[in-house]
Amino acid sequence: MTRKIVGGYSEGMQDVVVIEDPAAAEVSLDPIRARLLAELSEPGSATSLAAKVGLPRQKVNYHLKALEAHGLVEMIEERRKGNVNERIMRATAASYVISPTALASVQPDPSRSPDNLSASWLLAVAARLVRDVGALIKGATQARKRLATFAIDGEVRFASAADRAAFAEELAGAVSALVAKYHDQSAERGRDHRIVVAVHPSMKDKS
Structure with missing residues (x-):
């Protein structure tokens, strides 16, 4: 579960903000403050922190007030x-996760150089993904509706650069075929x- 913080807070710890x-x-x-956020994955007071x-x-209290003012921590009990x-x-x-919206004037734009072999373009696409999904989560939360999403995450080991290129070509073809099959421009609803x-x-995981 994910939520967006734009000021204020809502109850209950989420997986990602x-x-x-x-x-x-x-x-x-x-x-x-980042250290305090990490420590506060479990409830604590200024004294214990x-x-x-x-x-x-x-x-610590000073830093907690700054975090609380921006909805990054919340009080759950007073003793x-x-x-x-x-x-x-x-x-x-x-x-x-910090959305590119936080740096709106310099956020990457995939339309500037749409080169699907460019690492910079991949980063721009990923940044747009974070921005857009964050906005969608906010809208779905306000409307009290579920947000339909889907993702695949996995690994593949290529024996050679040629195999990698062939894989990319086949993958692009398969995705294009699926889009052509299911895309319906005339669907009014x-x-x-x-x-x-x-x-x-x-x-490689450094942990």
Whole structure:
């Protein structure tokens, strides 16, 4: 499950939050605040966090307020501890993705150089995917409707560059055939869908 943060917050931790607000993106990229977000995958207070990150409680509180103001953390409980009320906080998501919308004036545009063999073009397409899916999630959430999506993720090992090129050609042909089979421009109640198919070298897991 995914949700978008544009200011404010909603209840319940999500798997992924898509950030499109530039100010929220800036807050999330601060190293200390990013560490606090990671620690708050489990609920915690400023006091408990201070011990984990080695900072004074007052400074942790300062950073928590900045994160809370942009909907990146939320209070889930308030406990009485001595003469003070202790606020128990939790991150609003297990992980975060910054949408290209946060850098609207310089976000990549796939239409500028549509070369399907270009790594730069692949990045532009991927950036558009993050931006568009984030916007779709927001609309579906507001309308209280499910968002229909589909993705395939896998790996293939090519024996040679020639095999890779042949694979790409066959894949393009198969996708084109499916599009020709199912595309119905005359369908008045139909809805357009974008198709993204990508092939790139795998990265080794460093963990």
